[in-house]
């Protein structure tokens with residue numbers, strides 16, 4: 544059986560003439576060695592291309608965080624103007640101040656690492672409905688639902704920030720960089736958590752405030768039918 548396998552493999556190698564084949568004695572041919580060496584060298588040159596100092600890598604990640612806060616600040620400013628719910632307005636004003644401080648702290652850490660703080664803004668991870676639904680949604684959405692949509696997006700952004708900082712802190716720990724960067728990121732993470740929690744716990748109050756408007760947009764017949772089903 545073993546002999547048959549060997550014979551099959553030898554004849555296949557001979558007939559295909561492929562690089563990387565083994566000779567009848569089982570020794571690797573020189574062309575096979577070359578291929579492996581080439582693969583190894585291309586792999587190592589790839590990782591060499593990706594090599595960067597720890598300091599520079601840290602600056603990159605911190606600037607990535609800063610670009611997210613730059614975008615968040617702009618968004619908070621427009622949300623504060625947009626909302627008609629006083630509690631939300633106040634909370635967002637509070638978080639806007641926190642966000643400004645988060646930016647300042649990040650800028651400081653980046654500068655201390657001899658980096659240049661970015662002024663660019665990241666793309667915030669806000670989901671958007673497909674056009675086919677969006678057109679119908681827009682046609683039927685009340686101002687209360689637009690308010691609710693804004694709050695939903697606030698929650699998405701804050702929770703995305705939590706994921707971002709949580710992972711970044713874990714990565715920085717792996718880098719074994721202790722001190723300023725970790726404490727700055729941890730403080731920011733705590734602030735994002737409390738903002739996300741505020742939105743979550745305030746949602747029932749918000750819905751109570753918005754419900755009459757939403758209810759009024761649904762035809763009475765359907766509401767009565769719905770109540771009968773319940």
Ligand SMILES: [Fe+2]
Pocket residue numbers: 615638642701704735738
């Ligand atoms: Fe935030």
